[in-house]
Amino acid sequence: MKKTNYTKSKKSFSPETIRRLSLYLRNLRGLKQRGVKIVSSEEITRFLNISSPQFRKDLSYFGEFGKRGVGYEVDKLAQEIEKILGINKEWKIALVGVGGLGSALLKFPGFSKFNEKITVVFDNDAGKINKVKSGIKIQDINEIQQTLSKKNIKIVMICVSPENAQEIADKAIKANARAILNFAPVSLKVPKNVYVANVDMSCELETLIYFLNKSGI
């Protein structure tokens, strides 16, 4: 197989492979910034808790990106992974809920630096609606339907209270959202064609506490 082919991968891979690609990409961007041109699978995985064969296998699902005996071109590989992930094009994101967390995400550099941009913001608090925050005017949540379809936005971040999260998810899906990044600590019920990722801090924290506690203090 000489030709890179994103559409039909040789074998099926786990979703973890995709998550790891995202980590590799972050690492590559850091290396690029430090002026590194070539990197081996050994070097790039050294500080990632990932084995180098794992790295090579992850990439192998999508093509051949390295030179045998040499390594990988940092810049080229970064671009290839961006292409695989689909983040070489710009993705518009809607944010619902401008409380503490929502406001923080609006300012979060990790998103805006690249091709993931929060372009519309909703809230249900009359005191916030029409105010401008981080350069974006906060809209009434009831406008979500028309705004999302007009702007063709498919990704929605939910930063509302757990009590309201399901209702917001339902509204977003009715407005044709296809992907939800959920920050509320609840399990959302969605149709099979909608993707949900949960950012679940208390779950992470409790898992951490389990291991800490088990280790004896």
Next chain:
Amino acid sequence: MKKTNYTKSKKSFSPETIRRLSLYLRNLRGLKQRGVKIVSSEEITRFLNISSPQFRKDLSYFGEFGKRGVGYEVDKLAQEIEKILGINKEWKIALVGVGGLGSALLKFPGFSKFNEKITVVFDNDAGKINKVKSGIKIQDINEIQQTLSKKNIKIVMICVSPENAQEIADKAIKANARAILNFAPVSLKVPKNVYVANVDMSCELETLIYFLNKSGI
């Protein structure tokens, strides 16, 4: 095996089991609030994307908590899972970095409602030090060593920029922190006896985008 036994589990289980326990617990708390007394493995997993045998097997690593032919007592099972996770006792947490995200976490109800309390806060910004935020006085990051050992705090949340995160992690570990909840988008290098959990929003988002993109818009 009639006797519940947390110390020697029958077989080894995956860390995913622990993460799921945290989800079960959240669910049980919700059921309790709605006045539900008894729940079956089928019911509790219905909206969790987890199979009911998975639920039963997860619990089986730690004991027998249900009644055959009946189900599980909601309140009792919640208490048992809290005991397993170790969150039946109070855990003090230090937060480093009171930017947008840090401030949001200070107010986040998901932590403070239960036994996970942010009790000390650090920053390196002279303009913030000694100010009070959400009822907690912000301390100089250079005081982390003495404060953590004095108050015997083992859990540190890192909410600083990716450039500073490793340095903060090093300081925290020197101050005897044993668990790090890392919100900075970098991979931290830590000794083997320190537990790290990453809350990685851009990674989640990019994984979401991959599947969205692959599905065709």
Next chain:
DNA sequence: ACGTGTGAACCGATTCACAGCA
């Protein structure tokens, strides 16, 4: 010689079917 790419072997987690008990 060196590091990538990958099929095959391995290992561990999930699933399943049913035994066990209320």
Next chain:
DNA sequence: TGCTGTGAATCGGTTCACACGT
């Protein structure tokens, strides 16, 4: 009868050793 608890079977992801190409 109904639902739990679990050993055995299955499935899938990771690891490994080595062939391949430069």
